[in-house]
Every structure is written in structure tokens, then in C-alpha cells.
Amino acid sequence: MRTIEEGSRPLxxxxxxxxxxxxxxxxxxxxxxxxxxxxxxYVRRLEAICKPDALATQxxxxxxxxxxxxxxxxxxxxxxxxxxxxxxxxxxxxxxIERPAADRQRLRKWFGYLGxxxxxxxxxxxxxxxxxxxxxxxxxxxxxxxxxxxxxxxLAFGFEYCSFxxxxxx
Amino acid sequence: MSARPATRLRVVAVLLLAAxxxxxxxxxxxGERKQSGNLIVxxxxxxxxxxxxxxxxxxxxxxxxxxxLTSDQTxxxxxxxxxxxxxxxxxxxxxxxxxxxxRRLRNATSKGALxxxxxxxxxxxxxxxxxxxxxxxxxxxxxxxxxFNGPRRxxxxxxxxxxxxxxPPTSVVVPFRLARRRGExxxxxxxxxPAALGPWLRLAGFRLTLGRRYSFRGRRQSFxxxxxxxPRRFTAGFFSLAKVTYTLVGxxxxxxxxxxxxxxx
Numbered sequence: 032m033r034t035i036e037e038g039s040r041p042l043x044x045x046x047x048x049x050x051x052x053x054x055x056x057x058x059x060x061x062x063x064x065x066x067x068x069x070x071x072x073y074v075r076r077l078e079a080i081c082k083p084d085a086l087a088t089q090x091x092x093x094x095x096x097x098x099x100x101x102x103x104x105x106x107x108x109x110x111x112x113x114x115x116x117x118x119x120x121x122x123x124x125x126x127x128i129e130r131p132a133a134d135r136q137r138l139r140k141w142f143g144y145l146g147x148x149x150x151x152x153x154x155x156x157x158x159x160x161x162x163x164x165x166x167x168x169x170x171x172x173x174x175x176x177x178x179x180x181x182x183x184x185x186l187a188f189g190f191e192y193c194s195f196x197x198x199x200x201x
Numbered sequence: 202m203s204a205r206p207a208t209r210l211r212v213v214a215v216l217l218l219a220a221x222x223x224x225x226x227x228x229x230x231x232g233e234r235k236q237s238g239n240l241i242v243x244x245x246x247x248x249x250x251x252x253x254x255x256x257x258x259x260x261x262x263x264x265x266x267x268x269x270l271t272s273d274q275t276x277x278x279x280x281x282x283x284x285x286x287x288x289x290x291x292x293x294x295x296x297x298x299x300x301x302x303x304r305r306l307r308n309a310t311s312k313g314a315l316x317x318x319x320x321x322x323x324x325x326x327x328x329x330x331x332x333x334x335x336x337x338x339x340x341x342x343x344x345x346x347x348x349f350n351g352p353r354r355x356x357x358x359x360x361x362x363x364x365x366x367x368x369p370p371t372s373v374v375v376p377f378r379l380a381r382r383r384g385e386x387x388x389x390x391x392x393x394x395p396a397a398l399g400p401w402l403r404l405a406g407f408r409l410t411l412g413r414r415y416s417f418r419g420r421r422q423s424f425x426x427x428x429x430x431x432p433r434r435f436t437a438g439f440f441s442l443a444k445v446t447y448t449l450v451g452x453x454x455x456x457x458x459x460x461x462x463x464x465x466x
Contacts, residue, residue, distance in 0.1 A: 102432045164434040171439055175460055179233055186236045187272065194235075197460040198385055198441055 067132040074188050077125050081192035084121040088114050088199050095201030099159075104167075107201075108159035114200065115152040122149060125193065137184060144181035148195070151177060232266070235457040239275065243268045244445050244457050252464045253429035258292055260423030262412030267445045268329075269405055269455075276339070277331055277403040282393050282448035286386025286458070288440055292426045293358070293379060293388065297417025298323070301349040301361055306374045311345045311365045318361075323424045324348030326409035328364055330402050342366050342402075344373075346409060350424075351376060360390060373398065386444045386458070404447075429463035437464045 068076070091113040098107040122145050130138045151174040158167040178195030185194070232245035246265040253259040265285065269277055301318035309317060326346040333339040344366035351359035358379040365372045377392040394404070413424040431438035439462050446456030 099435075100430060100432060102434070164432070165436065168435050168437055172437070172462065175439060183234060186234055186241065189236050189238070196458075197439065198458065 066129065068129055070131045070134060070188065073128065073131050073134070074190065074193075076128050077193050078191060080124050080128075081121060081190070084117050085192040085196075085199060088117050091117065092199065092201045097201075099201075104159045104162050104164065108156050110201070111152060111156040111159060115149065115156055118152055119149050122146070134188075141181055141184045144177055144184065147177050148174065148181065233457050233459045235455065236272065237453075237455045239272045240278065240455055241268075241270050241272055242445065242447060242455050242457050243270075244443065244459050246443050246459050247461055248427060248442065248463070251462070252466060253427055255428065255430055255433075255465045258423075258426030258428055260412070260414055260421075261291075261425050261427045262410055263287070263425055263443075264408075264410045265443055265445070266408040267406055269447060276333055277405055278453075279400065279402075279450040280394055280404040280447045281450050282391065283404070284389055284391040284446040284448070284456075286384075286444035286446070287388040287390070288427070288442065289381075289385060289387030290428065290430070290440075291388055294422055294424060294426065295323075295350050295358055296422060298350045298413070298415060298422070298424065300352050302352060303361060303374050303376060306349070306361060306363045308372050309363070309365070310372065311347060311363070314347050314349075314363045314365070318349045321349040321351075322347060323350050323360065323413040324409055324411040326407060328407045329405045330366075331405045332369070332401055333403065334401050341405070342369065342371075344371065346407065348409070348411060354378065362392070385441050427463070429465040431463075431465050435465070437462045 095110045234243040299320035301321040328344045344364040347363045349361045351361040360377040362375040377390045442461040444458035
């Protein structure tokens with residue numbers, strides 16, 4: 032017959048092990064939380080990356096609107112290609128930055144929108160190069176709408192250069 | 202058999218309703234927002250008609266709605282100056298339009314203002330303010346807005362914004378200066394909000410429709426006109442429609458801009 036004391040012997044060993052494991056996990060969690068930046072730090076770091084790229088986008092896209100108006104679609108396409116490359120580079124750089132723990136889900140959603148923005152830019156470039164005006168026009172509408180949705184996700188971050196601004200694209 | 206057309210009609214009606222709702226939701230969500238600290242500014246707007254001529258100006262009406270709110274429900278800061286930027290290529294004409302003066306609008310109700318200066322009216326709307334009187338819970342007050350063509354001031358055209366609220370009874374006239382400058386929002390309407398409004402009144406938003414068609418010497422005129430200068434092979438173009446900037450007491454500024462499309466036949 033097993034007494035209660037006999038039966039609880041494995042428990043006596045297991046409890047300290049579980050506690051030790053929990054303590055270790057808690058310790059790791061604390062260390063991870065300590066490493067994760069605050070939202071303020073995160074915004075500062077991202078803005079430092081986005082600013083030169085946003086200004087570069089503005090430079091390369093300068094006159095694109097005029098090119099489209101004058102039906103120089105291939106010239107506009109070349110500008111869009113450069114802007115796409117800058118945008119892709121920016122997204123790659125900022126995606127490597129450690130994200131604030133509390134904002135990870137929201138930022139995952141934002142990066143999803145940014146990925147879509149990059150795809151739209153690529154497609155606009157392709158359509159302009161192929162002189163498919165109506166397709167380029169439709170994609171531009173989606174690009175603007177998606178950009179606004181992206182901005183809404185990170186509204187509380189107060190981004191200036193990392194937010195979408197259509198005016199940067201010519 | 203006879204039930205089929207009715208069912209089809211019902212399906213079509215449901216689909217149309219769904220489409221209308223989708224458009225309404227999309228329209229409602231189309232406002233652009235920006236946050237700085239705990240302060241959020243939102244702006245929505247559109248021009249009508251959407252379809253404009255490519256080469257020559259078409260008379261338009263412009264609708265704008267902006268909101269100021271705080272993310273943490275704290276009291277709104279006081280707005281010292283309001284500036285609305287419109288596209289450089291938009292044109293404003295006041296040729297032959299009656300002119301109203303601040304003196305004629307002072308202390309007038311909306312009805313009184315329309316009686317005195319109705320011929321000079323170029324817009325209307327609503328302003329929302331949060332009123333926080335000491336020792337009383339804050340409440341929201343709405344004022345009817347009327348916009349009139351004003352006299353020239355130092356070479357610039359002006360618009361007079363008349364705001365009248367019944368509860369509490371308040372009548373305010375704010376002169377806006379219409380000016381041209383460089384940049385994508387080259388046509389600006391700017392005004393310093395009068396200090397006489399006191400420290401308790403906080404602007405929380407406005408809705409404004411600008412536009413007026415009138416006749417002058419037998420010819421149709423429009424206060425606002427716009428073109429959709431896109432190449433033949435495009436059917437729509439995108440442009441920055443408006444930007445609103447609030448300057449708060451202390452000099453801090455917050456603003457946002459909106460992009461919209463126009464169509465060309």
C-alpha cells in the first residue's frame with residue numbers, strides 16, 4: 032500500500048525543478064524585456080533610417096508627375112524603379128531593428144502593409160514601363176489607400192519620415 | 202415563376218445596399234490622421250464633381266472635415282491659428298461677387314448674417330468646440346459656420362468666417378487671409394483665432410463646404426474651380442487636395458494632408 036508520504040516523494044523533486052525552470056524563464060523574459068527598446072527609442076532609431084531615404088525618394092521622384100502628364104511613362108517608370116529600390120532598402124533596414132515588446136503585433140501588421148507597398152511600387156514600375164496607363168493608375172489608387180492604412184496602424188508612433196506621404200512620390 | 206423577378210429584384214436591392222454600405226464605410230474611413238504626442242488630427246475631404254475637364258477649369262465645391270482629439274481623453278489644447286492649404290492649381294474667383302465686412306456680421310445670428318451678407322456667401326459648415334468652464338463639467342458646443350467673401354486686406358483676398366452658436370449664445374467673426382505661396386498647397390486660407398474667445402473654448406473640429414456659383418455681367422462664375430490635367434490615356438489622376446495645420450498656444454503645430462483623385466472624361 033502506498034502512503035501519502037511515499038507518493039509525494041517524486042513531487043518533492045519535481046516542485047523545485049519546476050520552480051527553477053520558471054525562475055529561469057522569468058529571468059530570460061526579464062532580460063529580453065530589458066533589451067527591447069521603448070517605443071520612443073524605436074521611433075527615434077527608425078526615423079534616423081527613414082529620413083535620408085525619404086529625402087532621397089523625394090529627389091529621385093522629382094518631376095515624375097510632370098513626366099506622367101507629358102506621357103513620358105518610361106521616364107516615370109525609371110524614377111519609380113529607383114524609388115522602389117530605396118523603399119525596399121529602407122524596409123529591410125528597419126525590419127532588423129529590435130521592436131518594443133508591447134508593439135510587436137502592431138508592428139508585424141505595419142510591416143505587412145509595407146511589404147504590400149513595395150509590391151505595389153514594383154507593379155506600378157512594371158506597368159508604366161509597359162505603358163499600361165490604366166493599370167498603373169489602378170495600382171496607384173491601391174498604393175495610396177494601402178499607405179493610409181499603414182499610417183493608421185502606427186498612428187500612435189507619430190512617425191514623420193517613416194510614414195507614408197504621397198507627396199514624396201512626385 | 203412569378204416570384205422569380207421579385208426575388209431577383211430583392212437580390213439586386215440587397216447587393217446595391219451592400220455596395221452603398223461599402224462605399225459609405227470606405228468613405229468614412231478615408232480620412233487621414235496624424236498623431237503628435239497625445240494629440241490626433243484627422244482630415245477628410247473631397248471635391249465635387251469628381252469628373253473635371255482636363256484643359257479648362259470646372260466649377261467645383263470643396264468639402265473638408267477635420268477633427269482634433271486627444272488619445273488619452275485629456276482636455277484639448279487651445280488652437281491659436283488655423284491654416285488650410287489647397288492645391289496650387291485650384292483657382293479662386295471672386296470677380297463680381299458681393300463683399301461683406303466684419304462690421305456687418307458682428308453680433309449677428311446665422312439668419313441675420315445671411316440677411317445682411319447672403320449675396321457674398323461662399324461656404325457653410327459646422328464647428329465643434331469643447332467648452333471647459335471652471336467648476337463645471339466640460340460640454341460640447343456646436344456652431345453654425347457661414348463663409349463670406351471679405352474685403353481685400355493688404356493686397357490679399359479675405360474670407361470672413363461667421364460662427365454662431367445658440368447654446369451658449371455666441372457669435373464670432375474670424376477673418377481668413379487668402380494667399381498664394383510656393384509649394385503643393387500654394388493656395389492658403391489662414392486665420393489667427395481671436396483671443397477674445399477666452400481660455401475655455403477649445404476647437405475640436407469643423408466641417409466646411411466651400412463653393413459658390415453666381416452670375417456676373419451675364420456670365421456664369423464659380424468661386425472655386427479646378428482641372429484634372431491628366432493625359433488622354435489616363436482616366437483618373439491623384440493630387441494633394443488639402444492640408445490643415447493647427448498652431449497651438451505655445452507655438453506647437455500639428456497638421457495632416459489628404460490625397461484624392463479626380464476623373465476626366
